[in-house]
Amino acid sequence: MYLVQVLLPLFDNAGLPFPAAHFRDVRHTLTARFGGMTAYTRAPAEGLWQDEGERTTRDDIVIYEVMTEALDEEWWQTWRAELEARFRQDRVVIRATSSRLL
Numbered sequence: 001m002y003l004v005q006v007l008l009p010l011f012d013n014a015g016l017p018f019p020a021a022h023f024r025d026v027r028h029t030l031t032a033r034f035g036g037m038t039a040y041t042r043a044p045a046e047g048l049w050q051d052e053g054e055r056t057t058r059d060d061i062v063i064y065e066v067m068t069e070a071l072d073e074e075w076w077q078t079w080r081a082e083l084e085a086r087f088r089q090d091r092v093v094i095r096a097t098s099s100r101l102l
Helices: 020-034 073-086
Strands: 002-009 038-050 056-068 093-098
Touching (some): 020 073
Antiparallel strands (some): 038 056
């Protein structure tokens, strides 16, 4: 079993919030494909990273996650590219970890 997490920014590079429809579409896609999902949206996580100039950049992010028996990497890579275009990001982080239910 895999736990797959999608990390998405709440705001664009100008500080404007992304439309609620963007996030609604993500929830719909995950629920339709995997039969359910979990969203961490109440207290946005904070993402920090340094660019080549060593300047620190900050993002408020939400995390969507699903559990799936099989990991269709091709589907995830295609969908990640769609999210990168929609959210105008160089890279959207989608990570998968192997897990087991206890």
